[in-house]
Amino acid sequence: MQETPKGSRLHIAIFGRRNAGKSSLINALTNQDIALVSNVPGTTTDPVYKAMEILPIGPVMVIDTAGIDDVGDLGALRVERTMQVLNKTDLAVIVIDPEEGITSFEEELVKEIRKRNLPIAGVVNKSDTKTVSPAELATWRQMLALPLLLISAKTGQGIEELKRQMIKLAPDDWEGPQLIGDLVSPGDTVVLVVPIDLAAPKGRLILPQVQTIRDLLDNDACAVVVKERELKEALDSLKNPPRLVVTDSQEFMKVGADTPSEVMLTSFSILMARHKGDLETLVAGAKAIDALQPGDKVLIAEGCTHHRQADDIGKVKIPRWLRQSVGGELDFAWVSGGTFPPDLTKYKLIVHCGACMLNRREMLYRLAIAREAGVPIVNYGLLIAQIHGILYRALAPFPLAQMILEE
Amino acid sequence: MQETPKGSRLHIAIFGRRNAGKSSLINALTNQDIALVSNVPGTTTDPVYKAMEILPIGPVMVIDTAGIDDVGDLGALRVERTMQVLNKTDLAVIVIDPEEGITSFEEELVKEIRKRNLPIAGVVNKSDTKTVSPAELATWRQMLALPLLLISAKTGQGIEELKRQMIKLAPDDWEGPQLIGDLVSPGDTVVLVVPIDLAAPKGRLILPQVQTIRDLLDNDACAVVVKERELKEALDSLKNPPRLVVTDSQEFMKVGADTPSEVMLTSFSILMARHKGDLETLVAGAKAIDALQPGDKVLIAEGCTHHRQADDIGKVKIPRWLRQSVGGELDFAWVSGGTFPPDLTKYKLIVHCGACMLNRREMLYRLAIAREAGVPIVNYGLLIAQIHGILYRALAPFPLAQMILEE
Numbered sequence: 001m002q003e004t005p006k007g008s009r010l011h012i013a014i015f016g017r018r019n020a021g022k023s024s025l026i027n028a029l030t031n032q033d034i035a036l037v038s039n040v041p042g043t044t045t046d047p048v049y050k051a052m053e054i055l056p057i058g059p060v061m062v063i064d065t066a067g068i069d070d071v072g073d074l075g076a077l078r079v080e081r082t083m084q085v086l087n088k089t090d091l092a093v094i095v096i097d098p099e100e101g102i103t104s105f106e107e108e109l110v111k112e113i114r115k116r117n118l119p120i121a122g123v124v125n126k127s128d129t130k131t132v133s134p135a136e137l138a139t140w141r142q143m144l145a146l147p148l149l150l151i152s153a154k155t156g157q158g159i160e161e162l163k164r165q166m167i168k169l170a171p172d173d174w175e176g177p178q179l180i181g182d183l184v185s186p187g188d189t190v191v192l193v194v195p196i197d198l199a200a201p202k203g204r205l206i207l208p209q210v211q212t213i214r215d216l217l218d219n220d221a222c223a224v225v226v227k228e229r230e231l232k233e234a235l236d237s238l239k240n241p242p243r244l245v246v247t248d249s250q251e252f253m254k255v256g257a258d259t260p261s262e263v264m265l266t267s268f269s270i271l272m273a274r275h276k277g278d279l280e281t282l283v284a285g286a287k288a289i290d291a292l293q294p295g296d297k298v299l300i301a302e303g304c305t306h307h308r309q310a311d312d313i314g315k316v317k318i319p320r321w322l323r324q325s326v327g328g329e330l331d332f333a334w335v336s337g338g339t340f341p342p343d344l345t346k347y348k349l350i351v352h353c354g355a356c357m358l359n360r361r362e363m364l365y366r367l368a369i370a371r372e373a374g375v376p377i378v379n380y381g382l383l384i385a386q387i388h389g390i391l392y393r394a395l396a397p398f399p400l401a402q403m404i405l406e407e
Numbered sequence: 408m409q410e411t412p413k414g415s416r417l418h419i420a421i422f423g424r425r426n427a428g429k430s431s432l433i434n435a436l437t438n439q440d441i442a443l444v445s446n447v448p449g450t451t452t453d454p455v456y457k458a459m460e461i462l463p464i465g466p467v468m469v470i471d472t473a474g475i476d477d478v479g480d481l482g483a484l485r486v487e488r489t490m491q492v493l494n495k496t497d498l499a500v501i502v503i504d505p506e507e508g509i510t511s512f513e514e515e516l517v518k519e520i521r522k523r524n525l526p527i528a529g530v531v532n533k534s535d536t537k538t539v540s541p542a543e544l545a546t547w548r549q550m551l552a553l554p555l556l557l558i559s560a561k562t563g564q565g566i567e568e569l570k571r572q573m574i575k576l577a578p579d580d581w582e583g584p585q586l587i588g589d590l591v592s593p594g595d596t597v598v599l600v601v602p603i604d605l606a607a608p609k610g611r612l613i614l615p616q617v618q619t620i621r622d623l624l625d626n627d628a629c630a631v632v633v634k635e636r637e638l639k640e641a642l643d644s645l646k647n648p649p650r651l652v653v654t655d656s657q658e659f660m661k662v663g664a665d666t667p668s669e670v671m672l673t674s675f676s677i678l679m680a681r682h683k684g685d686l687e688t689l690v691a692g693a694k695a696i697d698a699l700q701p702g703d704k705v706l707i708a709e710g711c712t713h714h715r716q717a718d719d720i721g722k723v724k725i726p727r728w729l730r731q732s733v734g735g736e737l738d739f740a741w742v743s744g745g746t747f748p749p750d751l752t753k754y755k756l757i758v759h760c761g762a763c764m765l766n767r768r769e770m771l772y773r774l775a776i777a778r779e780a781g782v783p784i785v786n787y788g789l790l791i792a793q794i795h796g797i798l799y800r801a802l803a804p805f806p807l808a809q810m811i812l813e814e
Contacts (some may be wrong), residue, residue, distance in 0.1 A: 187640050196624050203618045210617060211610045213632050217603050222641045223632040227624050233594050234629045239644055 009051065010170055013063040013085050015109055016095030021125040024153035025095055026062055029054050029163070047085050053400065056278035056367035057167060059177060063089065082109065086116050090171050093121045093162075094146075098130040102143045110144050119169035120146060123162060128152040164368035167361060179208075179215045179275045183397050184243055186220035191235065193247035193255050195228050208268045212246060232258045244397060246271065249381055252390045264396040269354060269381025274398070276355050277363040277379070281371065283401045285378030286386040288349055294328025296348040299375075301366070302336040303358040313380060318351055321387045340366065344373035352379045416458065417577055420470040420492050422516055423502030428532040431560035432502055433469055436461050436570070454492050460807065463685035463774035464574060466584060470496065489516065493523050497578050500528045500569075501553075505537040509550045517551050526576035527553060530569060535559040571775035574768060586615075586622045586682045590804050591650055593627035598642065600654035600662050602635050615675045619653060639665045651804060653678065656788050659797045671803040676761060676788025681805070683762050684770040684786070688778065690808045692785030693793040695756055701735025703755040706782075708773070709743040710765040720787060725758055728794045747773065751780035759786045 016022045030052050048064040063085055086092070092113045094106060113120050124132055124140070127150045141148050149165065151158030184190060194209055205213075209225075216223045224242065226234040228251040235242070241263050247255040249267045259265050273282050292298070300314050319332050335341060344350070350370050355363045370377040378386070385391040395402045423429045437459050455471040470492055493499070499520045501513060520527050531539055531547070534557045548555050556572065558565030591597060601616055612620075616632075623630045631649065633641040635658040642649070648670050654662040656674045666672050680689050699705070707721050726739050742748060751757070757777050762770045777784035785793070792798040802809045 187637060189644055194624060203621055205617050205621055210612050214610055214612055217601055217632065217634050220634065220637055222637055222644070225620055225624065225630040225632060227627065230594060230627055230629055237596055237629070237646055239646055
């Protein structure tokens with residue numbers, strides 16, 4: 001598994017008093033899916049940094065502030081420790097214990113966080129065992145001047161809504177995983193297969209291709225750019241096999257045949273799916289295609305309202321492939337631009353476009369809404385790869401995603 | 408010498424009666440500079456196709472219509488031959504003999520050419536031996552409804568003006584030489600050295616780099632894209648040396664040192680200079696830097712009016728380099744956007760920007776105006792290469808340009 005560099009992980013600090021349920025919340029945020037947790041060693045009273053995968057947010061660094069959760073006021077030492085944590089924080093989560101309510105700890109903490117202009121998500125935990133009256137909740141909200149979400153780390157209630165809020169609160173410049181740079185080491189060679197069809201504008205390459213070349217250069221790697229027809233020749237011209245071959249999805253079959261099986265192979269749309277959204281959630285969505293039944297409702301969502309062509313992928317091709325895969329008729333609905341329809345729960349699958357007109361935050365937000373509604377979501381590129389039986393090989397650089405597909 | 412593919416050469420048909428001076432005109436269009444002429448075999452009465460270099464127009468195909476220049480009306484056979492030639496013509500030049508004036512030959516010819524909507528340049532030759540009165544010239548112009556230029560193929564009078572007119576008349580879709588595709592064979596590998604400086608926009612490559620990659624793919628070649636720091640490693644990773652290394656001008660010294668001397672090396676700006684304008688004329692301009700004297704007037708011309716930075720290349724860097732090269736002060740003038748000042752003859756050198764905002768036709772037109780005024784013209788990229796002593800090596804793929812620099 002390639003480690004996502006620390007710099008591109010969203011740093012989430014979890015604050016709360018000793019019995020508020022910080023650890024349970026961290027488990028709840030990750031446990032429902034496969035979580036890769038690697039603790040950074042520290043003393044028992046120092047904050048612990050945990051590199052994790054929170055779906056659909058992606059790779060994050062959770063800062064468990066066990067050392068500064070003592071009862072009572074923030075003493076000088078704990079203020080200092082809090083400030084050290086906040087220096088590295090992109091987003092703060094405050095966990096409130098409904099048995100205790102708001103104390104000076106939470107009030108001073110919010111003050112400290114606000115001084116640094118950091119976003120805060122506030123949750124009242126233990127909704128499964130302690131009922132909070134609307135009046136009480138309103139008082140607490142007013143005391144902190146903060147919306148508070150009722151959750152249960154134990155039952156999972158409100159967790160997906162919290163994730164959605166976290167995505168909304170994440171800073172604008174938070175980028176998430178790199179396109180390809182984290183998959184290579186300096187000096188590596190990566191072969192990019194770029195088919196030139198008649199529709200490709202003269203003298204240009206499409207943006208994901210340019211972004212991939214640039215990301216390789218930024219990471220001291222070398223990009224070998226070639227058409228599918230010359231791939232074999234290009235591979236033969238190298239003294240050593242490349243680190244990775246990346247192809248346009250439409251040439252996956254030919255490129256797969258020409259690439260030695262020991263060389264990792266993926267596609268530009270998989271790289272973009274990870275960069276723009278959350279690969280694992282989309283892979284789980286691709287897997288859900290197998291469970292579709294004739295008559296199921298499928299929502300096809302596009303991020304923009306482009307001019308549709310006769311063989312439009314969203315209107316024509318994807319419905320055809322899905323019908324063939326299911327072996328019967330499906331009940332399709334379409335949305336484009338704007339947002340999702342209010343009730344998603346009636347759909348068995350959401351198929352989203354590549355989101356070239358959406359930024360990462362907006363795409364993650366949509367993934368979060370789908371997860372909250374419990375509806376699997378996949379994008380065009382992954383759906384195509386899955387239906388053509390090539391998704392597993394194309395996920396070679398992403399073992400976590402491969403595990404989700406295999407499960 | 409790489410042959411420019413026939414398709415990207417402007418096809419110029421030269422028509423005229425037997426004694427009008429077609430051959431002299433063809434010589435005059437090419438002889439003043441080095442001309443590469445290769446006759447395509449044909450019978451004596453068939454038109455002869457001559458692949459030539461006419462500066463500053465670039466590689467052209469001149470169609471010498473010796474077989475259809477007989478005296479008198481266009482007979483059926485000659486109409487057929489004319490039509491065959493016109494099928495391949497981008498631009499027609501009619502040479503008029505002032506001893507004969509306008510005959511039915513010229514009138515019918517113009518009619519045939521106009522039927523096909525082809526541009527026509529009309530010249531009255533032999534201005535050195537035969538004086539044509541303004542009244543006579545006006546009558547001829549009226550008869551053909553065509554502007555007529557007085558020239559002498561023998562003395563060269565009016566030839567540069569004719570070239571300028573030819574550029575103006577050339578069809579819009581005439582593209583000239585390829586960026587790089589004509590320098591490679593299918594299966595060739597070309598290494599592109601792309602430095603990433605802090606100013607480079609994130610996630611992007613600049614257009615000449617993208618265009619070069621695309622042109623290589625369009626021509627079944629493979630592009631190895633690498634930063635200057637990883638070039639040595641990239642060259643070592645290849646079983647065979649690449650066909651060519653192309654570098655950003657600013658890294659020429661380092662890339663030159665890391666590229667084996669038997670591998671051809673050039674720069675993106677030289678490729679663009681050839682693609683957008685006329686490499687040989689600009690090389691002659693680069694050579695003229697050596698002849699500059701302190702006090703000489705130098706015109707610095709930019710194609711657009713961009714926002715100038717503190718160390719602007721046109722305002723600051725190029726004047727400094729030229730002063731250092733000359734060893735004294737120079738008298739600089741600047742123009743931007745629009746056109747050249749009316750009197751260019753007072754300048755000893757014109758330094759033009761890379762013309763990223765101008766199309767090929769406009770750049771060629773400016774080169775033609777400079778040539779007409781007898782003023783050498785160079786562009787930024789070639790000036791920098793020449794002043795840093797690397798132009799000769801960077802012209803390795805272009806023997807004609809190398810010859811001009813060496814002369």
